[in-house]
Amino acid sequence: MAKHESKVVEELQPNSDLLWKTQYYEPAIADSGERKTSFKTQSLRWEIKPVYTQNDLDEIGFDPASDLGMPGTYPFTRETKPAGYRADLWAMTQVSGFGCAEDSAKRWEYMVNQGLDSIIIEYDLPTTNGYDSDNPLCRGEVGRAGMALDTLQDMEEALNFPLEKLKNITSVCNAPQPVNLAMLIKALQKKGKKLEDIRLMMPNTILVEYTCVGRYIYPPKHGLRLACDVIEYCMKHHPNWMPLNVVGAQIYAARGNPVQEIAYSFAMARAYIDELLARGHKIDDVAPMVSFITGIDMDFFEAIGKLRAYRKVWARLMKEMYGATADEALKLRLMSSPGTMSMALQQPLNNIARLGIEMLACAIGGGAHTINTPLYDEAHALPSEEAITIGANIHHIVAHESGVADTIDPLAGSYYVEYMTKRLEDAVFEEMAKIDAMGGALGAIEAGYFQSQLAEEQIAMNTDFHSGERKFVGVNYLVKEDEKREIEIFRHDEAAEQRQIERLSRVKAQRDNSAVEKVLEKVREAARGSTNMVEPMLEAVELYATHGELCDAMRDVFGEHDPNALTPTL
Amino acid sequence: MEQPIRLLLAKIGLDTHTIGITVLAKELRDRGIEVIFSGLKQTPEQVVRAALQEDVDVIGVSCLSGGHMTHLKVLAEQMRALGIDDRILIVGGVVPEEDVEPLKTIGVDRVFTMGANMDDIAAYLRSAVAAA
Numbered sequence: 001m002a003k004h005e006s007k008v009v010e011e012l013q014p015n016s017d018l019l020w021k022t023q024y025y026e027p028a029i030a031d032s033g034e035r036k037t038s039f040k041t042q043s044l045r046w047e048i049k050p051v052y053t054q055n056d057l058d059e060i061g062f063d064p065a066s067d068l069g070m071p072g073t074y075p076f077t078r079e080t081k082p083a084g085y086r087a088d089l090w091a092m093t094q095v096s097g098f099g100c101a102e103d104s105a106k107r108w109e110y111m112v113n114q115g116l117d118s119i120i121i122e123y124d125l126p127t128t129n130g131y132d133s134d135n136p137l138c139r140g141e142v143g144r145a146g147m148a149l150d151t152l153q154d155m156e157e158a159l160n161f162p163l164e165k166l167k168n169i170t171s172v173c174n175a176p177q178p179v180n181l182a183m184l185i186k187a188l189q190k191k192g193k194k195l196e197d198i199r200l201m202m203p204n205t206i207l208v209e210y211t212c213v214g215r216y217i218y219p220p221k222h223g224l225r226l227a228c229d230v231i232e233y234c235m236k237h238h239p240n241w242m243p244l245n246v247v248g249a250q251i252y253a254a255r256g257n258p259v260q261e262i263a264y265s266f267a268m269a270r271a272y273i274d275e276l277l278a279r280g281h282k283i284d285d286v287a288p289m290v291s292f293i294t295g296i297d298m299d300f301f302e303a304i305g306k307l308r309a310y311r312k313v314w315a316r317l318m319k320e321m322y323g324a325t326a327d328e329a330l331k332l333r334l335m336s337s338p339g340t341m342s343m344a345l346q347q348p349l350n351n352i353a354r355l356g357i358e359m360l361a362c363a364i365g366g367g368a369h370t371i372n373t374p375l376y377d378e379a380h381a382l383p384s385e386e387a388i389t390i391g392a393n394i395h396h397i398v399a400h401e402s403g404v405a406d407t408i409d410p411l412a413g414s415y416y417v418e419y420m421t422k423r424l425e426d427a428v429f430e431e432m433a434k435i436d437a438m439g440g441a442l443g444a445i446e447a448g449y450f451q452s453q454l455a456e457e458q459i460a461m462n463t464d465f466h467s468g469e470r471k472f473v474g475v476n477y478l479v480k481e482d483e484k485r486e487i488e489i490f491r492h493d494e495a496a497e498q499r500q501i502e503r504l505s506r507v508k509a510q511r512d513n514s515a516v517e518k519v520l521e522k523v524r525e526a527a528r529g530s531t532n533m534v535e536p537m538l539e540a541v542e543l544y545a546t547h548g549e550l551c552d553a554m555r556d557v558f559g560e561h562d563p564n565a566l567t568p569t570l
Numbered sequence: 571m572e573q574p575i576r577l578l579l580a581k582i583g584l585d586t587h588t589i590g591i592t593v594l595a596k597e598l599r600d601r602g603i604e605v606i607f608s609g610l611k612q613t614p615e616q617v618v619r620a621a622l623q624e625d626v627d628v629i630g631v632s633c634l635s636g637g638h639m640t641h642l643k644v645l646a647e648q649m650r651a652l653g654i655d656d657r658i659l660i661v662g663g664v665v666p667e668e669d670v671e672p673l674k675t676i677g678v679d680r681v682f683t684m685g686a687n688m689d690d691i692a693a694y695l696r697s698a699v700a701a702a
Contacts, residue, residue, distance in 0.1 A: 567592070
């Protein structure tokens with residue numbers, strides 16, 4: 001019954017969209033409709049039109065001159081680096097770290113030999129929650145989710161591999177960050193590595209922990225102070241390091257949609273920035289210390305829009321709200337990571353395809369100095385060596401075979417990409433205004449706002465999967481009945497816990513215990529006052545005061561955060 | 571009238587991954603099950619005491635850190651010690667296939683890993699509690 005007009009679309013200006021719709025599109029679907037009753041973006045559930053044109057851009061007020069600029073120019077929508085990935089590719093990295101220090105060192109040596117130049121150190125739960133391995137609360141967790149760390153000796157042994165090939169170390173130890181920073185500095189010095197030859201990145205992202213991860217120790221305002229002490233110490237002594245990575249990827253992993261991820265991350269960044277400004281620093285010095293880690297999910301265009309909006313909103317925020325003028329303050333520093341939440345347990349080799357698509361979005365969306373790949377067996381257990389090799393190869397395939405890294409921001413000017421980018425930008429500003437009205441990130445955390453919003457998203461996404469609205473191959477679509485999970489799984493060494501506890505007691509037996517007692521009192525004193533907490537930690541770790549003892553010394557002064565503040569909806 | 575099933579959802583140790591239990595709590599409540607949350611960072615001893623106090627039919631432990639064998643061993647011992655090992659014990663989270671049988675030997679009735687269907691979990695709870 002569809003009668004097609006033979007007119008060419010270009011002849012139908014100025015209302016070609018409308019005419020196309022009535023004369024071509026609607027007749028084409030009149031008989032049997034479309035594949036779905038409605039098309040929506042994956043996380044934001046924004047309606048997707050069949051086609052985007054200049055009219056859509058006009059409607060939201062898109063102006064190429066002010067909305068785009070050129071690569072390396074304000075507002076950096078097209079890229080923060082003028083030469084994009086033509087000059088340098090992204091640094092390639094993967095998450096790792098488990099067992100005792102020497103296990104980790106062996107694994108990192110393997111990774112460096114696979115061509116990776118950056119490592120991320122993840123610690124076990126006892127460490128990130130500020131306990132020693134022999135604490136009874138830590139049974140069964142020592143060396144499990146990451147490396148066990150009790151004393152400087154562990155850190156020295158963890159770095160026992162060829163350090164000359166390493167460009168970046170990321171160390172994930174948020175709540176006890178001043179202790180961890182001190183251990184890294186002293187261990188690198190003892191290994192003879194010049195501190196200026198390495199870039200140390202610390203998430204130091206305690207506000208994310210209160211929101212959705214849960215590895216906190218002290219109440220939020222003390223957590224914020226410790227984080228700012230670390231930033232301030234690095235600004236003074238190691239200006240090329242990155243002492244604050246707001247891990248938006250964790251907000252994503254808690255099912256936050258792109259608007260929530262960017263708005264919450266920036267609200268958190270502002271809490272640190274405001275504290276540092278209150279300490280007398282200038283925005284052009286503080287802003288370059290702040291960087292972000294984002295999680296990239298499967299919806300290709302949401303992902304690309306998100307990466308571009310991240311850069312643009314940051315530039316506008318710094319310029320319009322803080323009056324920053326330095327280029328380095330206006331440019332977003334970003335690490336992107338294909339999404340751990342899109343890795344399926346079922347038919348895990350399918351995850352290699354997912355990683356390829358997400359890596360491609362990361363490369364096209366641009367802006368990241370580093371891209372981290374999760375691994376295809378991520379959903380099963382800690383990664384196998386095969387998964388590590390394939391993870392590294394995915395980087396190289398995207399970088400060298402696909403061609404997407406050869407021109408900068410290649411999708412700029414795409415009606416859909418620009419529409420998505422601008423809509424995301426507007427929605428993020430709207431959400432940030434809401435958070436401002438609650439007293440910023442601290443207020444929103446204390447009110448349980450972030451936590452309950454994320455819980456709603458978790459439930460909504462589960463409903464999408466359950467109803468089949470969102471398809472997940474092998475999980476709710478094309479499910480293989482009686483699937484056998486034939487996959488190489490890395491097995492945790494059950495004896496590691498005992499070995500680690502024995503190491504700890506050996507170190508304690510050999511050190512000068514009265515000097516440790518004195519330095520712990522010094523730490524308490526610094527905590528009571530306003531001394532930068534990194535300073536006493538440097539002295540303390542060298543005396544082999546343990547990680548748990550140092551965290552306890554601060555517990556004595558700061559108290560502890562209520563562990564159930566994370567779950568207001570349960 | 572039939573009594574609703576009472577389920578204590580628990581997080582043991584330092585693992586604070588809460589997405590699984592947040593979704594599970596909502597979905598099971600929607601299916602008529604009474605869900606009580608233990609709170610975060612609990613010891614197995616605390617969980618068993620809460621189960622006794624709340625007189626639940628089922629204890630559900632969520633573990634994504636890999637520490638499930640250690641925690642469940644202590645938890646099952648405590649359940650026996652307090653005489654509530656007749657209650658159903660289920661585990662969810664990141665559990666490798668080869669740990670499922672050893673968990674059952676310890677006293678776990680059923681393991682649900684990521685992607686488990688909510689209807690299946692609810693149906694299992696009904697039949698297990700009815701049979702207990």
